[in-house]
Amino acid sequence: MTAYTNKPEQITALYARLSQEDALDGDSNSIVNQKAVLSKYAADNGFTNPVFFIDDGVSGVTFDRPNFNRMIAEIEAGNVATVIVKDMSRLGRDYLKVGYYTEIFFVERDVRYIAINDGVDSAKGDNDFTPFRNLFNDFYAKDTSKKVRAIKKAQGMAGEHLTKPPYGYKVDPADKKKWIVDEEAASVVKRIFDLCIAGKGPMQIAKILKADKILTTKAYYAKQKGKLLPDNPYNWNENSIVGILERMDYCGHTVNFKSYSKSHKLKKRIPTTKEQQAIFRNTHEAIVEEAVFERVQELRANKRRPTKAERQGLFSGLVYCADCGSKLHFATCKSFSGSQDHYRCAKYKSNTGSCTAHFIREETLKAIVRQRIFDVTARFIENIMDFREMVYQQRFAEAEKKIQRQKKQLEQARKRITELDRIFKRIYEDDINGTISHERFLKLSAEYEAEQRELTEKVNAEQKEVDTYEQNKSNFDSFALIIRKYVGITELTPTIVNEFIKKIVVHAPEKIDGKRFQKVDIVFNFVGEIHLPTDSQTEQKEANKHEKTA
Template structure:
């Protein structure tokens, strides 16, 4: 019989030398599991100096792990990432290892390096890590989950969250000041480049600017973003990405001229092409939420005339109006000349273009969207395109001839229609401007008083500092408001240039032999179609044409509806 030896009750004979005088076994870890040394540095933390640098964190954590016998080390780094959320590659890699049960210890320099969202930090340190038997250590804060709960840790996490919130406020304040100073907050879009003499100033990109202008011109001609992309690709125009890659000497994309519809849409929506600064186009609801939300136009900061325009303001505005009314090529492979411009006089719905391959051109027509072959909620507001083309061409010729014959008299009538509303708006803005200037002067007096109170000992230095910061912030906001109001009042007092724009359009088209999509979109804002009436063998129908820039005028040539007559399938204007 063989005598078997039992080692069950034999005490370990190998001693572990520790750098600190703790009991043996206190720092024993499962050396088969990973020890994560996690380092994080945000752009704001980098301003604090070397103490928070990645190199300093790595040095502290490596030394700590070596002195306490931690092995199977893996260093994870998130450089340039905020601690207000956990969408960081390094921390996500570590948490993935934790979920796989591969991590034994997670060590950070302090709690703020792990995160500044106290709710998420508490969830991981108090729920997730204990569930996977992960030991969490924050070296400088004296936190070690193996030694039991640290009652001060939740408060420390809350203070870290407050720090992030305060930093966010300061960053927003700095960005607000820069954004309202008249400087661009982003890089130049396609069509512009930075001025070598002044990086904050944009100048035209000689190669890209004509492409941008062409895209806007094609849109005015009634062509949609998808077809524009195909045209640019057919003409072998390099895409934005391809152009920048070639300039930097990098490999071009596999299809360097393959334009996407969304690229065209992005260009059409950039207000900066009119020569302005447009800041604060998006915002976030909280410093913890990174989702950007489109801002209302009144909440943006827009300053015109900061760089050379690629497209005129009136053309950009017209493009935005046209894009609200999308036009599609029909199954008959034809597109209505007036698609998106016709509206029902009764229900306000659009009139859809109706055609098919077997139709001749003179059979194409527009029908109220709510008519639905007599089964809808509106009556038959139907008009043939051939009739409408004649009506619109005749009215455009009449209006342009009238303006050329007496430009000054026409301008006087137009000014008279706009003057009352314009003057009321200017008076209101002047009142707000006077209030802002008065408050600015009052703040100067208040600043002097609180300084005297502080010097005389009637006001603590801390209280003075807080009040001074509040007044200075209000001063900055008032200065920005005053600058904006003065510019806006000045522009309108100089005169709204809508008439000048229309007069230039009249001079551009001295003779109009026939209508084109470009002419229609430049002259016409919308057309209102009334229900037809029967008078014996005649079909009488009124059409009201509203011109761009001149919709306020109610002269017979512009404001009154046109009456069309149709007899035995033939149309004419009365």
């Protein structure tokens, strides 16, 4: 039996905890009930200087709790004589950590520990059943976690939202399971996507929002709830912007199972792959068009960084070498005039390959792209149906034949898979009836299973190709919207370039009769390359021989 001596200035720590799962048990575990039990016990047994430490809505499997940590700090400072809880599960549901605190931490610091309902009092000596209670509490937490995960899994697979609405949405007052658009926040989300399309990176976007005094997500929610705004309420950070730009929910789709934890005791969430996620389309109103979202993901995959001269190439991240496939990097410096800015093959620049030193000036590329967009737009406006047919013939005529063959093969493969199911059933019955030997059954079933598995993999792969093809065909309408949006443009902007252009391929220049010829292939978003009847190689006049070489 351990003797405990209370110093007059020491406190009696009354600790109460309630997790969301515990709340399901009703009033028995409520904070109000725990406080009443603890107060009465302290008063009836002469414990002085009682101080409450309460963690409401915190799981018992984690020990990173605000008021638990505050109590531990008081113990380490020597200010606590006794810790009292309603029962041992209130201290926690991890038997290893609970054992550490009750058998080592409290003992070393001469702190008396009492769990009222479990009859545990360290002043009365060891309770042999205490470790088993800790273990049962741990089992309870594990079992509860399994049940909660199973419920969440079922809800997620049914297309229900598993998270709170992201910034830009709010819960529908008429149906708590639905999200509706929060117009004020949604306008900021749209602006963030527009700025990205305009060539701005997350850090640049954060600076723009801060300069315009746009409330951060945290500050916005505080304002909505009538609470005090946090310090630096306009201080957007790069990670917040990235989180918004990468969230597919803004297209109107529900994306479930984006992360998981390895254990109910671990807080860390691990991102899942796209294959592990469940996506339910058109479950709520979209804030961002899907075409815009996909374009933003492409742009973010080709991140652009401002140069030391603080100039950024209009086509940075979009220009590729026709010979080696490398990107053409934007080259400039403070001493350059705008006409000297150019794009140069990365492999030549870094001397890591055998690619030739071909390059193209940005002014020239601007003129080529602007003229190309003008020609395509003019052809579209002149006769939309002819333009559609031309694009179809160039991009889909040959592919159509292949897709039709694949569709026939898919139909045949699916019929064979169904037939194999019938065969399985038949040979299984023959095996049971003794019509064929069991060894023969095992051999045949293995062969049929291998064939069915191979066919299933083939069906999945070919169906994906067919789906992609059908999606590409429907993308013409998206391209048509962009054309109509920018009819009559006279100058290129980052937004126009990013909406129109997917990729630019620059070939090495050729000199013919003293003139410089350079072929440039332009791949448009949604429709790929477009070859107009009047197409020819782009001529770039030889630069003035006396001009300073970039």
